[in-house]
Amino acid sequence: xxxxxxxxxxxxxxxxxxxxxxxxxxxxxxxxxxxxxxxxxxxxxxxxxxxxxxxxxxxxxxxxxxxxxxxxxxxxxxxxxxxx
Numbered sequence: 701x702x703x704x705x706x707x708x709x710x711x712x713x714x715x716x717x718x719x720x721x722x723x724x725x726x727x728x729x730x731x732x733x734x735x736x737x738x739x740x741x742x743x744x745x746x747x748x749x750x751x752x753x754x755x756x757x758x759x760x761x762x763x764x765x766x767x768x769x770x771x772x773x774x775x776x777x778x779x780x781x782x783x784x
Contacts, residue, residue: 725750729759736763740770 732746744767750760 725754725757725760729757729763732760732763732767736766736770740767740774743767744771 728746728750732743732750735743735746744764747760747764747767750757751764754760
């Protein structure tokens with residue numbers, strides 16, 4: 701049987717690890733959001749990387765949607781320029 705103190709200590713360690721992981725993910729999301737302005741393809745790669753491990757991450761899902769919309773818009777503009 702695990703002593704109560706060891707069990708509590710393990711819970712706190714896991715909480716600290718989760719906190720560090722959340723900070724790391726947030727840093728990646730912030731970077732990808734900044735990249736959306738000029739480099740949607742790179743932003744999309746970062747959002748996809750996050751979503752591999754956290755498929756329900758709302759910020760990454762929203763960011764991926766924004767990156768895809770920017771890329772589609774860019775492709776449509778290029779298509780209009782080529783066809784005219």
